Amino acid sequence: MLNPRNSAFSVSAGAIVLLLPLTSSVGAASQGGMADLNVGLDFLWVAIILLAAKFSNLVTRYGQPSVLGELLVGVALGNLTLVGFDFFEPIQKDVIIRFLAELGVVILLFQVGLESNIQKMLRVGPHAVLVACVGVAVPFILGTSIVGPLLLPDLSFNAYLFLGAILTATSVGISARVFRDLGKLQSVEAQIVLGAAVIDDVLGLTILAIVKASVESGNVSFATVSWITAKAVLFLGGAIFLGKRLAPELGRLLSRINPGIGMKFILAVSFGLIFAYLAELIGLAPIVGAFAAGMVLEPVHFRHFNKPVIFDKIDESIRDASPEIKMAVANVLDSLSHSHIQDLIKPLAYFLVPIFFVLTGMQVTLETFFNLPVLVLALTVTLAAIGGKIVSCLGAGRVDKLIIGWGMVPRGEVGLIFATTGKAMGVISDELFSIVVIVIMLTTILPPPILNFLLKRQDT
Numbered sequence: 116m117l118n119p120r121n122s123a124f125s126v127s128a129g130a131i132v133l134l135l136p137l138t139s140s141v142g143a144a145s146q147g148g149m150a151d152l153n154v155g156l157d158f159l160w161v162a163i164i165l166l167a168a169k170f171s172n173l174v175t176r177y178g179q180p181s182v183l184g185e186l187l188v189g190v191a192l193g194n195l196t197l198v199g200f201d202f203f204e205p206i207q208k209d210v211i212i213r214f215l216a217e218l219g220v221v222i223l224l225f226q227v228g229l230e231s232n233i234q235k236m237l238r239v240g241p242h243a244v245l246v247a248c249v250g251v252a253v254p255f256i257l258g259t260s261i262v263g264p265l266l267l268p269d270l271s272f273n274a275y276l277f278l279g280a281i282l283t284a285t286s287v288g289i290s291a292r293v294f295r296d297l298g299k300l301q302s303v304e305a306q307i308v309l310g311a312a313v314i315d316d317v318l319g320l321t322i323l324a325i326v327k328a329s330v331e332s333g334n335v336s337f338a339t340v341s342w343i344t345a346k347a348v349l350f351l352g353g354a355i356f357l358g359k360r361l362a363p364e365l366g367r368l369l370s371r372i373n374p375g376i377g378m379k380f381i382l383a384v385s386f387g388l389i390f391a392y393l394a395e396l397i398g399l400a401p402i403v404g405a406f407a408a409g410m411v412l413e414p415v416h417f418r419h420f421n422k423p424v425i426f427d428k429i430d431e432s433i434r435d436a437s438p439e440i441k442m443a444v445a446n447v448l449d450s451l452s453h454s455h456i457q458d459l460i461k462p463l464a465y466f467l468v469p470i471f472f473v474l475t476g477m478q479v480t481l482e483t484f485f486n487l488p489v490l491v492l493a494l495t496v497t498l499a500a501i502g503g504k505i506v507s508c509l510g511a512g513r514v515d516k517l518i519i520g521w522g523m524v525p526r527g528e529v530g531l532i533f534a535t536t537g538k539a540m541g542v543i544s545d546e547l548f549s550i551v552v553i554v555i556m557l558t559t560i561l562p563p564p565i566l567n568f569l570l571k572r573q574d575t
Contacts, residue, residue: 157211160203161470164212167192168469182292183563185469189476190556197481207477216474217401219467220288224402225387226464227291227309228409229457230300243310245510250311250523251318254282254503262499266492267547274547276326277537281530281551282500283319287312288402288471289525289559293566304514308522309406311507315523316403317347323533324398330542346397351407354390358411362386380459386412400532412456478531479556483549493553500526500554501561518569524562530555 171184192203206212258279263270267278287309294305324343365386369378387408394404484490505520534551537543543551 154211157209160206160209160212161215163203164192164206164470164473165466168473181296182289182472183560183567185472186476186560186563189473190479190481190560191476192473193477193479194481203477207474212470212474215467216471219464219469219471221387221391221401221405222384222460222464223288223292223468223471225384225391225405225409226457226460227287227295227300228387228406229412229460230295230409238306240310242510242512242514243307244314246307246311246507246519246523247314247318249510250285250315250504250507251283251322253506254500255279255322257499257503258282262496266495270544270547271542273326273330273542274537274544276329277533277542278496278547278551280319280323280326281526281533281537281554282496282503283315283322284526284530284533285312285315285319285504285523286525286530286559287316287406289563290522290566292468292472293563293570294522297567297570299570304511304518304522307511307514307519311519311523313351313403313406316400317351319533321347323536327536327540330540343398347399350394350397350399351403354393354404354407355411358386358390358408362412376459379456383412383456383459384463475531475559478552480549480552483553486549489546489549490553493550493557496550497554497557500524500558515569515573518566518573521562521565521569524558526555526558530558 167188168185171188172181174184174187175181193207195201196204256279258281259272259275260279262282263275263278267274290308290312291300291305294300294302294308299305300309321343325340328339328343366382369382372378387405390404390408391401392404394407395401483493501524504523505517507523508516508520511519530551534543534548534555538548
């Protein structure tokens with residue numbers, strides 16, 4: 116008889132084995148054929164990234180979260196060209212690696228959604244909304260009206276708009292990983308940060324869409340702003356409303372085809388990916404959709420699937436127990452069933468999530484530190500970027516406000532998306548892009564150890 120955990124690992128490992136050839140084919144098709152890609156080299160790069168990410172976990176011996184080690188390994192690999200070693204240079208532009216990294220952050224936010232509780236987030240909802248609104252408004256005003264014009268007077272107003280939009284970004288993946296590594300995802304502070312980060316993403320991406328429309332057309336109407344905002348709000352509300360109704364029906368349908376653990380895995384992962392696609396479809400970040408999908412999945416959605424064998428043994432052992440004991444055990448088993456879903460996803464996350472964080476670190480260019488004027492400007496903008504997010508904690512209520520503030524600081528992949536969008540449109544100059552990269556790097560690397568310290572201090 117199969118062990119449930121071994122079965123879960125086998126299912127996820129099988130999915131991984133199938134995933135690389137599939138993504139290779141997709142990448143080859145987009146590049147004009149398999150001959151255009153060195154697939155064997157991609158396999159080697161993935162292996163190196165994963166091994167380097169695991170060796171980087173040595174930072175946990177010093178009380179730091181493993182995500183910090185993965186980011187630092189990425190910085191090291193991405194800057195080996197400074198010593199004449201350019202073997203890893205093509206990784207950042209490789210379509211397969213980038214796809215795996217994007218899939219990794221989607222899986223991470225899906226995991227975070229699975230471990231989040233809608234009722235708890237609703238209880239901190241007003242505080243999360245205040246934190247998000249302050250955390251978007253203050254950095255945007257700082258970027259467009261103060262920091263940009265004072266420090267970079269030669270740039271256009273559109274460049275200031277993009278700078279403000281970049282400063283509004285929050286990378287929920289990095290903070291969520293720190294909370295998760297320390298077992299703090301269920302804390303009030305974590306729930307406020309996660310709720311605020313989702314709202315922050317919606318607001319930030321709404322601002323980015325408005326800024327893009329303004330740059331492309333020269334002006335933007337109130338109707339355009341209203342429509343972009345409405346899409347974001349409707350998606351989150353609709354995702355939760357429809358997801359809670361569709362998930363049970365989908366679970367019932369798929370369980371009739373195959374009630375085994377493999378189908379259970381496919382249902383969970385597919386649900387997250389479909390929601391990520393829908394978010395992307397309407398112009399939001401896919402991570403918002405994945406997070407929403409994780410939040411709406413509950414143990415009851417999987418009740419038609421076969422239970423792990425140990426569950427049947429427990430049911431049999433309490434057959435003659437009182438109704439109260441049976442009810443209590445049933446509640447515990449429901450909770451364990453939900454945990455079992457998370458266990459199914461873990462092997463996939465072990466494979467994909469480190470790729471995202473290593474690749475994020477690789478996009479940091481240490482050469483920019485050698486240009487003193489650019490470095491001074493970047494450090495000044497970084498102070499504004501950090502301060503603009505930390506003040507958001509003023510709306511958090513009676514909690515550890517510093518945890519909230521620093522939890523909102525990371526820019527990570529979201530800030531990079533904003534920056535590369537502006538550069539592709541020709542609005543952000545090379546100098547401003549270098550400044551923004553330093554800001555993103557510092558606001559990505561500094562929060563994990565600081566959050567780690569604050570969370571551990573909270574336990575003492």
